[in-house]
Amino acid sequence: MKEENENNSRRKFLKFGLLAGGATIASIGLQKNIMGETPASGEKIKVMTPDGKLVEIDSTHLEKSGVDLTAYNKELRDGIAGKKFIKVIDLARCANARKCIQGCQEAHSRQAPVEFLKVIKMKETELSAPYWMPQSCNHCDNPPCTKVCPVDATFKRKDGIVAIDSERCIGCRFCMAACPYSARSFNWGENWGIAKVKADGDASCISPGENLSNRMGTVQKCDFCPEMTSRGELPACVQSCPNGTIFFGDANEDVVSNGEDTFRLSELLKKRGAYRYLEDLGTEPRVYYLPPVNRQFPFEEDTVKHNTTE
Amino acid sequence: MDSHTYIDLDHHIHTTLPMEEQKRHRVEMREDVLRPVRHTGLIGKVWIVFLIAVMLVGAYAYYLQLKNGLKVTGLRDYASWGLYISNFVFFVAISLVGALISSVLRLTNFEWHRPLTRIAEIIAVAGIMFAGLIIIIDMGRPDRILNLFIHGRIQSPIVWDVIVVSTYFVSSALFLYLPLIPAIALCRDQLTNKPAWQRWMYKFLAIGWDGNDQQWKIMKRAVSILSVLVIPLAISIHTVTAWLFATTLRPGWDSTNFGPYFVAGAFQAGTACVIIAMYVFRKAYSFEKYLTDVHFNNMGKLLVFLSMVYAYFNVNEYLVPAYKMRGAEANLLNDLFTGPYSPVYWGVQVFGMALPVIILLFKPARRPLPLVIISLSVVVGAWLKRYLIVTPIMLHPYSPIQNVPPNWSVYFPTWIEISIVSASLAGVLLVITLFSKLFPMISIWETLEGEGIDLEEMDNQKS
Amino acid sequence: MKKNIKTLSASMRIILATFLMVMFIHPVMVNAQEQKIAKIELTYTVEDSINKCTATVTCDGLPVKEVDVHFYVKRLYSNLPIGSVKATDETGKVTVDFPSDLPGDKNQMLQVIAQLEDDEVYGNSKVNSEVKWGKKIEVVPDLWDxxxxxxxxxxxxxxxxxxxxxxxxxxxxxxxxxxxxxxxxxxxxxxxx
CATH class of the missing domain: 1.20.5 (Single alpha-helices involved in coiled-coils or other helix-helix interfaces)
Incomplete structure (x- = not known):
């Protein structure tokens, strides 16, 4: 019996690389994802077309047209052509308000202890000044996590996003071990850190390939809010920061925005001496940090303990 | 008859005894090795029941884990790997010894390895079996295990591990089985009072062995092929296991030394396991005539040598980074050397590696009893070392651990994890025990061949 | 308060009435005037190899002076401001230097927006226009592929x-x-x- 399995595994293995395509995701979960999000009939929704344009179409039209799930799935895996999403975090503006965490949790229907975004107190040396640093998935261009995934459950998309297919993840947690940024978290139990679960198990905002009702034992993380960005909205953390700390945009447009201010990306990075976290590791993050100089707020110690209970 | 008159282990002089003597000796050995298979004492039965009980507790714990998810473990987002992975590495480590004893010593003509091969091989098979199981237990979604075959990525070290573990399991099982065929045939012919299923099993597994010269030739040739094949497999299985860690960017794992460091540690731990098994079988099954003080002495010497090799890799693994004390790695090393992990770290390095080398240099320490005590210390040290390789590194990431529930920044296994791991250890012991109750634990033909008695010749004169 | 008004002198009453009128009625009057629609026209020129965009603001054919014109390029999530905000001159014109390295769409087009923002007289008059000043996005072989x-x-x-x-x-x-x-x-x- 055991031997049979081994032989089988090998036969399957020999087909690696020879087999092209053949991506088969449990389509039921995806169907739920698409339909769960569809607004009431007659409503117009914004959808990003493959060439990156935002178009308004009738939601019922989308529903009735019966989206080709394999194509939809491939699009989820490939991402939006011509886009290169990027995030810039201005450390001079961060006052540890923690609204980004809250906004992120609300958008993804999560609650403590799940935080896709963390605000970490950094203090490099005895003499250097402490500062607050929002950290989340860096959506690396040389991602150590997608390298090690045994089943292609976490993957890099064309548009720069590193996404997770929670219908495929086997929960080995190798990606968590491989991520030097500790950006990934795990669904340790049923409805782990899920805030509002509707009757059908779907929450309000879901990532591509994510099925909220069947996530126990899979890995999750920041997804750059593709559900919102494809509607032409900025990600939840960007929208919820009261100080405009987080900028988001398409690097191909050379522009980032925090909703209030819009800057040329290249100029902003040049002028403000931007850097990437743990650049030495060669992970090529898609999140840039602007150093905490000319701060808008004095550093204040956090007197409250956050996220203390499971 | 004194066995020492015709066994000279150090020089392996083949004395030719008269054919009647040879046959008499063969019959005598057959009886000695079949005795534990014929009869199981009370202690043996209690031992088996105890192991099954431990496994049942583990099975219940795993049921709870399946039902509630991995939240029943002490694992959380930072320490996302823990006891299961440490235990996996330990099992892979001990399984390497099969290759060492049965292949390396065989190919390098160390004749004294002959009575030890079967003990080493069954440890290897049992170890690799439970290594595979424990990794499934660690998975968050064991129900999706087939994804490894449907969607497997050749770029992932986990896929390499799946391939190499299954390959090593199959070849180790064959390496155990092929030299066992004559013994199975013996059981088939001799143990006629056993239950029907057992007699059927002997008949099936003996594949019609009647000891003709063609059968002997084919079997010996196949064993030779396997003994060459198993060495690169054994090395690669543990190197790939080391790569599960070394291919990440974590301080403490990000090391080019990890593969050989793991292999060296595995040979050391496995040798200690074989010594313990030798001691137990010698006592429990009265194998004094075959597992002699000479064997223990030689295994003691081997353990000294392997501990020194392991110490060498430890120096490379810890002292070279400690010389530099680079950033994030410095925090980890300080915690290991002088921080909260230091008692375990120094305990392991001293009792699992340094002291055995020093003590075993003296011949009286290589007698069975002192040697088995030292070996126990080595095995416990080896197990704890795997814990030290996994947990402290997980808890020393680049980014500071802040604003998490208090139980996330530490790791201590829950009773569920401890029961499951205990069950897996019990499982390894149970497989070895049951095997030893079904098949002879000492290879008759290999041992006698070492004494200059060729069973192939003997069988074919008879027929 | 009412009592206070009664006790106020006549001249003070007039001043107060004027103040109240300025405060509350004037905006209403302005709103009435807001019916005025300013027309913005964009012209694109290249001088000394510098791209320049000129907005001409007119109302009923007459140039509108001294109004602040904001220039933007439309982007996916927001509009990128171009140059600093300047007021129109005597002829109702205002010119901004236009960057030459701003990535355009696949036809190298940029969507330019010029608008008056919360102007007292002309409100939020706005014009959209396209110009082929976008830098071509170099088609490097995508690493992703x-x-x-x-x-x-x-x-x-x-x-x-x-x-x-x-x-x-x-x-x-x-x-x-x-x-x-x-x-x-x-x-x-x-x-x-």
Missing amino acids: SRSLSASREKAPLFLIIVSNIIITGIWGTIFYVIYQVFRIKKERKQVK
């Missing part, structure tokens, strides 16, 4: 596929050969019998 260790399984590096298949075939070939030997042992028995 190439074979790499971090890519999907179909895009595994060739050497990895070839080497691993050779090793696996070799080792499993040997294993199957050994298994075949087991069957040979079984066969040998039949020959004897």
Whole structure:
């Protein structure tokens, strides 16, 4: 019996690389994802077309047209052509308000202890000044996590996003071990850190390939809010920061925005001496940090303990 | 008859005894090795029941884990790997010894390895079996295990591990089985009072062995092929296991030394396991005539040598980074050397590696009893070392651990994890025990061949 | 308060009435005037190889002076301000230097917006227009499409596929050969019998 399995595994293995395509995701979960999000009939929704344009179409039209799930799935895996999403975090503006965490949790229907975004107190040396640093998935261009995934459950998309297919993840947690940024978290139990679960198990905002009702034992993380960005909205953390700390945009447009201010990306990075976290590791993050100089707020110690209970 | 008159282990002089003597000796050995298979004492039965009980507790714990998810473990987002992975590495480590004893010593003509091969091989098979199981237990979604075959990525070290573990399991099982065929045939012919299923099993597994010269030739040739094949497999299985860690960017794992460091540690731990098994079988099954003080002495010497090799890799693994004390790695090393992990770290390095080398240099320490005590210390040290390789590194990431529930920044296994791991250890012991109750634990033909008695010749004169 | 008003002198009453009128009624009057619609026209010129965009603001054919004009380029999530905000001159014109390295769409077009923002008289008059000043996005071969260790399984590096298949075939070939030997042992028995 055991031997049979081994032989089988090998036969399957020999087909690696020879087999092209053949991506088969449990389509039921995806169907739920698409339909769960569809607004009431007659409503117009914004959808990003493959060439990156935002178009308004009738939601019922989308529903009735019966989206080709394999194509939809491939699009989820490939991402939006011509886009290169990027995030810039201005450390001079961060006052540890923690609204980004809250906004992120609300958008993804999560609650403590799940935080896709963390605000970490950094203090490099005895003499250097402490500062607050929002950290989340860096959506690396040389991602150590997608390298090690045994089943292609976490993957890099064309548009720069590193996404997770929670219908495929086997929960080995190798990606968590491989991520030097500790950006990934795990669904340790049923409805782990899920805030509002509707009757059908779907929450309000879901990532591509994510099925909220069947996530126990899979890995999750920041997804750059593709559900919102494809509607032409900025990600939840960007929208919820009261100080405009987080900028988001398409690097191909050379522009980032925090909703209030819009800057040329290249100029902003040049002028403000931007850097990437743990650049030495060669992970090529898609999140840039602007150093905490000319701060808008004095550093204040956090007197409250956050996220203390499971 | 004194066995020492015709066994000279150090020089392996083949004395030719008269054919009647040879046959008499063969019959005598057959009886000695079949005795534990014929009869199981009370202690043996209690031992088996105890192991099954431990496994049942583990099975219940795993049921709870399946039902509630991995939240029943002490694992959380930072320490996302823990006891299961440490235990996996330990099992892979001990399984390497099969290759060492049965292949390396065989190919390098160390004749004294002959009575030890079967003990080493069954440890290897049992170890690799439970290594595979424990990794499934660690998975968050064991129900999706087939994804490894449907969607497997050749770029992932986990896929390499799946391939190499299954390959090593199959070849180790064959390496155990092929030299066992004559013994199975013996059981088939001799143990006629056993239950029907057992007699059927002997008949099936003996594949019609009647000891003709063609059968002997084919079997010996196949064993030779396997003994060459198993060495690169054994090395690669543990190197790939080391790569599960070394291919990440974590301080403490990000090391080019990890593969050989793991292999060296595995040979050391496995040798200690074989010594313990030798001691137990010698006592429990009265194998004094075959597992002699000479064997223990030689295994003691081997353990000294392997501990020194392991110490060498430890120096490379810890002292070279400690010389530099680079950033994030410095925090980890300080915690290991002088921080909260230091008692375990120094305990392991001293009792699992340094002291055995020093003590075993003296011949009286290589007698069975002192040697088995030292070996126990080595095995416990080896197990704890795997814990030290996994947990402290997980808890020393680049980014500071802040604003998490208090139980996330530490790791201590829950009773569920401890029961499951205990069950897996019990499982390894149970497989070895049951095997030893079904098949002879000492290879008759290999041992006698070492004494200059060729069973192939003997069988074919008879027929 | 009412009592206070009654006790106020006549001149003070007039001042107060004027103040109240300015405060509350004037905006209403302005709103009435807001019916005025300013027309903005954009012209694009290149001077000394610098792209310049000129907005001409008119109302009923007459140039509108001294109004602040904001220039933007439309982007996915927001509009990028171009140049600093300047007021129109005597002729109702205002000119901004336009960057030459701003990426355009696939036809190198940029969507330019010029608008008056909360102007007292003209409100939020706005014009959209397109100009082919966008920098061409260099079509570099996308790394995403190439074979790499971090890519999907179909895009595994060739050497990895070839080497691993050779090793696996070799080792499993040997294993199957050994298994075949087991069957040979079984066969040998039949020959004897």
